[in-house]
Amino acid sequence: MEKLTIKTNRILIRNLQLNDLDNFHRYRSNPSVTQYQGFDVMDKKECETFIQSQTDKLFGKKGEWVQYGIENKSTQQLIGDCAIKLQEEDPRIAEIGITISHLEQKKGFAKEAMLGILYFLFEEKKIHRVKEIVDVENIASIKLMESIGFRKEGHFIENIFFKGKWGSEFQYAMLHSEWKKIKL
Ligand SMILES: CC(C)(COP(=O)(O)OP(=O)(O)OC[C@H]1O[C@@H](n2cnc3c(N)ncnc32)[C@H](O)[C@@H]1OP(=O)(O)O)[C@@H](O)C(=O)NCCC(=O)NCCS
Numbered sequence: 263m264e265k266l267t268i269k270t271n272r273i274l275i276r277n278l279q280l281n282d283l284d285n286f287h288r289y290r291s292n293p294s295v296t297q298y299q300g301f302d303v304m305d306k307k308e309c310e311t312f313i314q315s316q317t318d319k320l321f322g323k324k325g326e327w328v329q330y331g332i333e334n335k336s337t338q339q340l341i342g343d344c345a346i347k348l349q350e351e352d353p354r355i356a357e358i359g360i361t362i363s364h365l366e367q368k369k370g371f372a373k374e375a376m377l378g379i380l381y382f383l384f385e386e387k388k389i390h391r392v393k394e395i396v397d398v399e400n401i402a403s404i405k406l407m408e409s410i411g412f413r414k415e416g417h418f419i420e421n422i423f424f425k426g427k428w429g430s431e432f433q434y435a436m437l438h439s440e441w442k443k444i445k446l
Contacts (some may be wrong), residue, residue, distance in 0.1 A: 283309060
């Protein structure tokens with residue numbers, strides 16, 4: 263197990279830390295950001311408790327979601343977060359998720375972060391398969407998945423009771439062999 267650090271041109275992905283609190287709370291308290299996510303808007307105390315629960319987590323433990331901070335290297339400010347889980351039954355399979363602050367969206371940060379994460383998982387950790395599940399109404403996330411080259415492999419119909427109604431989801435995945443072909 264190890265501390266995860268991923269660097270791309272503009273971004274540093276690393277453990278969340280307490281001085282991220284103001285930036286983290288700014289977007290985690292925004293309903294437009296949490297609309298399609300498994301969690302609801304969070305108040306500052308909930309954000310603080312959450313960050314504290316993540317600061318010391320290491321990469322490599324099976325079955326555990328770890329949420330990492332996405333920092334803009336030039337401003338050294340948190341602009342979003344991402345999560346990685348290695349599957350309990352087979353840790354060669356990973357699931358990921360990402361959030362970019364409403365103040366920093368549509369600047370290519372999610373795509374850059376995802377490509378950094380995929381490089382880390384496929385090239386360094388020799389992961390076999392990476393998947394992400396998205397709400398069918400989450401247009402930004404669907405565009406992100408397709409722009410990176412994820413393959414849509416599942417469409418679950420009203421499979422999740424979610425924020426007061428039944429929701430449907432797409433499952434996207436990429437295999438190591440597919441990454442080798444689409445790597446940008
Ligand atoms: C989904 C999300 C992470 C995208 O972040 P982002 O930094 O704005 O995305 P990028 O700027 O890297 O854009 C990636 C691609 O998606 C497209 N895109 C992003 N947001 C879009 C939108 N709202 N509508 C249409 N296309 C969009 C971009 O045009 C780009 O496509 P391209 O590479 O073909 O030009 C961001 O909207 C978000 O955090 N949403 C709320 C949280 C969430 O729902 N996360 C997903 C659940 S796990």
